[in-house]
Amino acid sequence: MGRVAPKRQAPPIRLRRLAAELRRLREISGLTRDDVAERTGINAATLYRIETAKVRPQQRTLVGLLDLYGVADPQRSEILALSRTADEQGWLRPYHADLPNEYTAYISFEAEARGVRNYESLFVPGLLQTEDYARAVIRGVLPMATPKEVDQRVQARVERQAVFEKEHPLELWAILDEAALRREVGGRQVMADQLDHLTKAAADPHITLQVIPFGTGAHPGMPGSFVLMDFPEAVDPSVVYIDSMAGDLFLEAEEDVRRYSQIFDHLRAQALSPNDSVALIGALVRETT
Template sequence: MPAKRQTPTIRLRRLSGELRRLRDVSSLTREDVEARTGISNVTLYRIESARVRPQRRTVMGLLDLYGVVDPQRADILALLRQADEQSWLRPYHAELPDEYTAYISFESEARGLRNYESLFIPGLLQTEEYARAVIKGMRPTASNSEVDRWVQARMERQGVINRENPLDLWAIIDEAALRRTVGGGKVMRDQLHQLVQLAELPNVTFQVVPFRAGSHPGMKGSFALMDFPDPADPALVYIESLGGDLFLEAEADVQRHAQSFDHLRAMALSPEASASLAMSVATEIN
């Protein structure tokens, strides 16, 4: 069984970006670096894309090549020491997919999250029973223990909206997510009531794109857009799909999704009207 690859963290991502920037400033290609240091092109690519945590001697060799001195050198080595810190990680999380554990890591350190979902209630706002029903439906071959791990991880994630410095969550859903009865009538009613309650938190904004809005940018699929407290950490887009999960950090990709979210926000019902619609749907469920 292949080894589980390094799960990216904010610090590992920042380290990789800084090493990539330093190489660019030095006007060196990866082939140039390989010729001068012996660090292979493939290894350098994996380091610069945050796929692996580099060894200290490798980073030292790169810093020597790029002519980096203190205090910048000390800052980069500090990033290296912190690169695999994952205080959120639980033992069973190691059995979850790489992309999901990476997402948990980024979400736990994000300042703000703009999330659009077309078919279900966003994970940070789900009840445990709704989450269980969603996961069972989406992963019909999963064992009960696997489902339990996914549910527990999802419930733990929700701590970000209630912590001392809570995540700013702006959640937009298609009306279809309100009207799809997941887990049966009681589960869905409880979910809609919790959704409205959580929407009253000062750091949570909830909107619904109504059916009458017609076609909209969210019809392309769900996505999450995260931004971080430190300006050195660029925004990040996460897209989950059957074809594989994607993390996008190119400025053009981030801007495209930010613009789509702005259009969705403009087309959606106000937060007050969205909450009213959710409560209305709850009363209609048998």
């Protein structure tokens, strides 16, 4: 009998993030892998393995790449720190008031995902927010943010919605508590426009929208919102994302992913059907206007 090849260990989420960031930095520098190999002496095959999260780069190699790409602090220090912990599971990214020029880790993962399962208890999901609603939310949640910081975050939130326009659009399954629909964020007109936008988004074949009505009573989503991201490659396991006041928390342990998947399944079963959910949102639009 032939030997069975050992199953490849899935790369930790930090290593996947590091690989994606190095790939992004090379691409915005306008360099091919062969260009990098010629300028640094790093073998092109080695660079491919680094950029696909198959190996963690050695410190000397990583410094050489950052020098070539012209990466300065604070981004440089963050990437070096990420590399030092790349083999560890889970990831808590401390909260920062401003949005860096590069996309944050969550947005990058979302852009690479095949599907997103999102439960929201207080907000309309970011991928389904109108610009006016997003601006009102960001101003309310971050009262100390400057107008420039608000603009940066609004722009990033709107740009995220391009995932529905890709050749293979993102599959979004969003479940909202009714409370997220009844809170008048930005005033009656902004909220009416947002609710109307939701009814139109629900017609997209790549978007499934459900609402958990107040009449359901207590349910498993009450402790807080969460996102489950699924990726095209089997070797890239699903990731749980939780946004908190302390920062962005990424969970990748199999038991965590399984637990949140089960919670989402319970929420899906307790929520109204997609058709009934759209009917409820339509009724709220009429109430608001």
